[in-house]
Amino acid sequence: MFAYYFGLALRSLKRNVVLTALMIAAIGVGIGASMTTLTMFRAMSGDPIPQKSTQLFAPQIDNWGPTKQHVVPGDSENFQEQISYFDAMNLMNAHPARRQSAMYATGLALTPANPQLLPFQVGVRAAYADFFPMFDVPFRYGAPWGADDDAARADVVVITPELNDRVFGGANSVGKVLNLDNRDYRVVGVLDKWQPIPKFYDLNNDKYGGGEDLYLPFTKAIDAHMESWGNRNCAGDFKPGWEGRIHSECIWIQFWAELPTAADAAHYRSFLNNYAAEQQRTGRFSWPPHTRLSDVREWLVHQHAVSDEVRILVLVSFSFLFVCLLNAMGLMLAKIMGRSGDISVRRALGANRRAVFSQCLIEAGVIGLAGGLLGLALTVLGLMALRSLLSDEVNRLTHLSATDIGLAVSLGVIATIIAGLYPTWRAVQVQPAWQLKAQ
Amino acid sequence: MLKMTNLSKAYRTEVVETYALRDFSIHVREGEFVAVTGPSGSGKTTFLTIAGLLEEFSGGEYQLDGADVRGLNDNQRSRLRNEKIGFIFQAFNLIPDLNVADNVDVPLRYRGLNAPERRRRIQESLERVGLSARARHYPSELSGGQQQRVAIARALAGTPRLLLADEPTGNLDTQMARGVMELIEELHRDGATIVMVTHDPELAIRAQREVHIVDGQVVDLMAAPRLVAGAHAQL
Numbered sequence: 001m002f003a004y005y006f007g008l009a010l011r012s013l014k015r016n017v018v019l020t021a022l023m024i025a026a027i028g029v030g031i032g033a034s035m036t037t038l039t040m041f042r043a044m045s046g047d048p049i050p051q052k053s054t055q056l057f058a059p060q061i062d063n064w065g066p067t068k069q070h071v072v073p074g075d076s077e078n079f080q081e082q083i084s085y086f087d088a089m090n091l092m093n094a095h096p097a098r099r100q101s102a103m104y105a106t107g108l109a110l111t112p113a114n115p116q117l118l119p120f121q122v123g124v125r126a127a128y129a130d131f132f133p134m135f136d137v138p139f140r141y142g143a144p145w146g147a148d149d150d151a152a153r154a155d156v157v158v159i160t161p162e163l164n165d166r167v168f169g170g171a172n173s174v175g176k177v178l179n180l181d182n183r184d185y186r187v188v189g190v191l192d193k194w195q196p197i198p199k200f201y202d203l204n205n206d207k208y209g210g211g212e213d214l215y216l217p218f219t220k221a222i223d224a225h226m227e228s229w230g231n232r233n234c235a236g237d238f239k240p241g242w243e244g245r246i247h248s249e250c251i252w253i254q255f256w257a258e259l260p261t262a263a264d265a266a267h268y269r270s271f272l273n274n275y276a277a278e279q280q281r282t283g284r285f286s287w288p289p290h291t292r293l294s295d296v297r298e299w300l301v302h303q304h305a306v307s308d309e310v311r312i313l314v315l316v317s318f319s320f321l322f323v324c325l326l327n328a329m330g331l332m333l334a335k336i337m338g339r340s341g342d343i344s345v346r347r348a349l350g351a352n353r354r355a356v357f358s359q360c361l362i363e364a365g366v367i368g369l370a371g372g373l374l375g376l377a378l379t380v381l382g383l384m385a386l387r388s389l390l391s392d393e394v395n396r397l398t399h400l401s402a403t404d405i406g407l408a409v410s411l412g413v414i415a416t417i418i419a420g421l422y423p424t425w426r427a428v429q430v431q432p433a434w435q436l437k438a439q
Numbered sequence: 440m441l442k443m444t445n446l447s448k449a450y451r452t453e454v455v456e457t458y459a460l461r462d463f464s465i466h467v468r469e470g471e472f473v474a475v476t477g478p479s480g481s482g483k484t485t486f487l488t489i490a491g492l493l494e495e496f497s498g499g500e501y502q503l504d505g506a507d508v509r510g511l512n513d514n515q516r517s518r519l520r521n522e523k524i525g526f527i528f529q530a531f532n533l534i535p536d537l538n539v540a541d542n543v544d545v546p547l548r549y550r551g552l553n554a555p556e557r558r559r560r561i562q563e564s565l566e567r568v569g570l571s572a573r574a575r576h577y578p579s580e581l582s583g584g585q586q587q588r589v590a591i592a593r594a595l596a597g598t599p600r601l602l603l604a605d606e607p608t609g610n611l612d613t614q615m616a617r618g619v620m621e622l623i624e625e626l627h628r629d630g631a632t633i634v635m636v637t638h639d640p641e642l643a644i645r646a647q648r649e650v651h652i653v654d655g656q657v658v659d660l661m662a663a664p665r666l667v668a669g670a671h672a673q674l
Contacts, residue, residue: 004548011536345532348493349593350521350549352514432520433493 001358009363013370016335023331024370027416030324031375034317035408036382039400041314045300048196052136053296055260057097058201059272061087062290063249063279068235075302079292080233081204085222085246088253092128096271097257098264099130102218104253105205106226108180110213112167122163122180122213123229125202126221132158132189134258135201140164142174142189145217149188153223158189158215178214183224185216200296202254203303204230228252269293325419332367333423336360340430347432360427364420365413372412376400379408440601440632441467441490446499448485448655459485460655463499467601467634472627474646475636482655483636484605490634491524491603492516504600521549525594527623529606531586533578539565539589540574546597564592568622584615591622602626604635608642620645 013020047053060079063086064071074080083091088102104126111119131137132144141164145156157178164173177184198207225242230252238248259265269291276289294302336343343356351359379400448460459482467473477483488494489501492508501508504523511519526532533542540561547557565571568588578586587607594602607623608616620642627633627647635646643649651658 001548008536015536341532342534342536345528345534346545346549347517348491348520348526348532349546350517350597352517352549354514355517355549431494433488433491 001355002362005359005362006366008359009366012335012339012363013366016338019331019335020367023328023335023367024374026324026328026331027368027371027412028374028378030321031372031408031412031415032378032382034314034321035375035379035404035411036386037310037314037317038407039379039383039404040386041310042404044198044310046197047297048198048200048300049135049296052258055258056134056296057257057259057265057268057293058299059083059091059255059257059268060292060294061272061276062287063087063251063285064235065285065287065290071235072233077292077302078290079302080251081303082231082233082251083253083255084249084251085253086249088255090275091255091257094271094275096268097259099134099258100256101128101131101134102253102255103127103131103201104218104221105202105212105229106221107229108226110167111179111182113177113179114167117167124180124221124226125212125215126218126226127215128218130258131215131256134256135196137194138192140190140192141172142187145188150217150219153219154217155183155185155220156188156217157185158191159187160191160213161193163213164190180214181224198300200300201256202230204254222246265293265295321415325415328367328371328416329419329422332364332420333426336423336427340427340434343427343430344432344434347430353428356430357424357428360424361417361420364417364424367420368413368416369409370412371416372409375412376405376408379404440469440471440504441465441634442500442502443490444500446489446501447497448482448489448494449497458655460489460496462656463652465650465657467632469600469632470627470630472624472633472647473635474643474649475634475652476638476640476643476649477652481652483652485655486652487603487605487634487636490601491526492520517549521546521597523600525597525599525602527587527590527594527602527604527607529609531578531583531590531610533586533589533593535578538575538577539570539581539592542578542589543593543596546593550597560596560598561592564596565589567595568592582615583611584618587611587615587619588622591619591626595626600632602631602633604633606637606639607635608639609637 049056061083062079063084064080066078069078072080085102092100092102106124106126107121108124109119110122125131129144129147129150132139137144139158140161142158144158145154148154149156157180159167159173159178161170164170167173167178168176173187173190176187178187179185199205232250232252234248234250236249238244238250257268259268272291272293273289276285276291279285280287280289292302346356346359383400443463443465446460446463447458448463450457450459463482463486465486475483475486485494489496490503492503492511496509503519506519508516508519534545537545543561543564544557547560552560561574562571565574568591570585570588570592573581573585573589578589581589587610591607602623604623608619611619623633623635624645633646635642637643
């Protein structure tokens with residue numbers, strides 16, 4: 001009977017094209033608005049590294065204490081987003097995790113070997129060799145540098161496929177040389193496409209991806225006095241110059257550790273507290289240990305990776321969808337009540353209540369399907385509009401996945417069927433004697 | 440075939456109870472053609488809706504084809520209606536979205552018959568009413584008489600035990616009405632049991648038997664001959 005009811009639904013929709021178009025438009029606009037914001041929200045709040053998000057941790061150490069938090073307000077637990085170079089080095093040297101890396105964003109001027117290409121600036125991430133296996137970074141050519149390169153402050157780089165395309169025409173560039181700030185660096189690896197969104201490991205800089213063209217050893221960056229291109233917040237005095245800065249209590253380093261098991265995480269927490277207690281004992285901290293260890297999801301929540309405005313926008317969009325569905329429900333009710341005669345005749349000819357219920361609900365589903373498809377088209381238009389209105393970093397989010405497409409259509413069908421329940425219930429109440437008595 | 444004994448139908452509001460049928464008894468035998476007449480508001484349509492299992496009754500007994508229908512649920516009533524009763528409505532009540540064949544198909548769909556069987560029955564019933572050539576036409580493309588013939592074909596397709604007709608010629612001009620009545624008489628000659636509600640005394644006398652309803656009760660016209668003239672005057 002499904003095919004029969006489906007056919008009847010199509011005939012019924014053709015019967016009153018204007019009413020049908022209004023219903024589909026109401027649902028489509030609601031789905032379009034809610035899917036546009038939801039797509040953005042999901043991309044912004046999604047798990048950027050689902051296979052490892054429970055094994056990757058960001059340690060935070062309060063090195064300012066309660067008296068200096070007013071300089072740059074921290075989060076609700078008075079933690080700053082980054083840590084000091086001093087603490088980062090102590091964590092690296094203690095090596096309490098399976099893998100760990102201090103890191104920061106910097107930048108250099110690249111002079112291509114090809115004289116036809118002009119020099120240009122590149123975004124650089126200074127990190128340790130563990131950065132790549134810790135974050136499961138895929139390689140197209142070559143491999144990460146090794147721990148010995150970290151120790152030797154080697155002139156090696158790993159580059160993104162985009163930079164490889166730009167400078168080397170996409171060829172395997174491993175072993176080739178890049179001139180950065182008038183110094184030659186050897187390419188040891190070329191990444192495959194890799195862009196976790198949001199860029200959880202450094203939410204200071206371009207948190208929705210991009211901004212990094214190459215990677216080089218953290219030790220090399222420090223040795224070459226490469227300035228931070230991210231936020232650097234300082235509380236208290238520090239000596240001038242590079243050495244003074246890196247030995248200050250300024251916070252500008254991101255730090256991540258890989259802790260595969262819950263026991264590893266618990267052990268690391270103890271280590272952090274012990275470390276902070278030791279700093280208190282030595283007189284550096286005048287407050288009790290105040291540390292935190294957050295996995296990726298906790299980290300994104302702490303750092304408000306998704307702004308409250310976006311959450312409100314999603315809420316408003318879904319409220320709008322609700323209003324659209326109420327409108328569609330009203331139109332469906334009008335349509336079904338206008339067909340009371342037909343329903344009554346069908347009842348007289350042997351249709352039981354379940355048959356009428358099925359017929360009306362399948363009709364609602366067909367309307368929902370059409371509304372969902374229209375909503376999908378409007379979502380594409382909505383995302384295109386966002387691209388023209390918002391910054392480049394948000395633009396990277398505005399793409400529809402197969403899941404999103406399925407979600408839009410399913411949402412249209414399910415929401416419309418729910419909205420169609422009341423009109424359908426009213427249809428079921430139509431008495432079979434109605435048409436006979438109306439004559 | 441159809442037997443109602445002391446049947447009553449009351450419509451209740453908070454303050455008043457109105458009887459549309461009271462102590463209503465009628466017995467229609469298999470193969471009979473009975474005309475039900477009566478003035479407006481006498482209870483004819485209520486009788487027809489109860490006879491067609493479109494409405495429940497308040498008291499008394501009703502046996503359809505030997506089975507007591509009291510207390511049946513919606514599913515059982517729908518199935519019984521579909522299998523045993525064919526309706527011919529005054530306003531034809533064809534579904535405008537569906538063509539002639541699909542209109543005739545409606546009760547067969549709810550019967551759950553397979554496609555070849557449905558096609559066979561549609562073809563046969565349309566041939567019976569002389570409209571097999573119009574199977575792909577829509578109701579709006581047919582005359583009133585043709586539409587009523589389609590409605591009759593729809594009623595016949597389910598091979599019902601009882602045909603209930605409500606003013607079957609009420610919306611037709613004289614010539615079309617004659618054609619439809621001839622078709623109904625032909626169906627009766629072929630063995631159908633027919634109960635026809637009508638205002639028209641000329642149609643009523645074409646039935647084998649006339650049952651007159653006044654104020655929700657059957658009046659024995661033979662026992663009260665004065666009522667015959669009065670009743671026909673009212674009609």
